[in-house]
Amino acid sequence: MKSILNSRLKMGVILIAVSAAVIAYSYFTQSAWLSGLLQNFGAGIVTSLLLIVLYDRIIEKRAEAELKARRLIAMRRLSYALQGHVQSVLFSMYRSSVESRPVDGVGSYREFVRSHFAGPIANLNIMAPSDAGYPTTPSYADWIAQSFKVFMEMLRGWITTYATCSSNDSIGLAESMLASPFLVWGTQLDRMMVAMGSANFRPSALNFGTPAMTSEYAQLLERLIAEVEATTGESIGEFNDSAWHNEFYPVGHARMQIQVPPVFQATPAGR
Incomplete structure (x- = not known):
């Protein structure tokens, strides 16, 4: 040009x-x-x-107007993917691993990712049943693996479809999230469960990862949400009281209650 x-x-x-x-x-x-x-x-x-x-x-x-329109469509499609990831997956992990419900709630999806999500997730017992899996009761390890794989496919598809009309910052953040240890490790949990089953080894408690791993991912995700909201002029979502309600699993039901030996700390290979 x-x-x-x-x-x-x-x-x-x-x-x-x-x-x-x-x-x-x-x-x-x-x-x-x-x-x-x-x-x-x-x-x-x-x-x-x-x-x-x-x-x-x-x-x-005219070209600028068309690019702006295509970018708005791209960001709304990305917003849809992020909404599902935050509301249905990350909040479930957070709700099950937090010690108690925050008095002031967690606010918007962006505020949740920025200020609440990272800390408690490292305490999630991935051997416990997922509160989002009812009436089936998959372990969090299996449920996280499948949920993360779906989200990663959505991100890859979004990059492929909208790379030409999206900002370099948005594409870079999405690619960084795809390569993050948090997502990569999460997709491997089902294979880990199969390997442990083959070895007849199934501990009662195994935590998800490290605070550093979840904090790094939260920062990337919050920045991408900020990009979406700045482009669309809309919040991607707000949490309300109904998000906390689950008649089968109380808040914190999968929070680690025991001290797990370091050898069992679930962290990505090479980290």
Whole structure:
């Protein structure tokens, strides 16, 4: 785009110079007919140049409007994916691992991710049943693995579809989330459960990860939510009292109640 603009600028300068030379020469010719012809020719060049500039500006404005519209669509699609991830997955993990419900609640989805989510998640017992799995009772390990895989596929699909009309910051944050230890480790939990079953080893408690791992992911997610909200002008969601209600599993039902030996700390390979 920049090279095209430079080429047009050079062409414009050349046309203006030619027009000025033609008009100036018209005043020195002895032929009235030729003088009028040259002046009309020079004026025609200037008029054509002005029309080209105006037409380019109209095209540029239209392209900007179309890009803005496509970016808005892209961010609304991303907002939908983030809503499901925060409300249905991360909040379930948080509700099951927090010691008690915060007195002032957790507010918006963005506020929840920024100020509440990261700390308690490291205390989640992934061997406990998921409160979102009723009437089936999958362990949090299996449920997290499947939920994270779905979310990662949604993120990859969004990047593939909307990379050309989304900001570099949004794409970069989405790619960083896909590569984050938090998501990558979560998708591996079902295989870990299978491996432990094959070895006839099934501890009663196993925590999800480390505070550093969840904190890093929370920062990336909060920044991406901020990008979405800044583009759409809307909050992606707010929590209300009904989010805390579950008649089968109380708040904190999967919170670690025992001290787990370091060898059993569930952290990504190589971390």
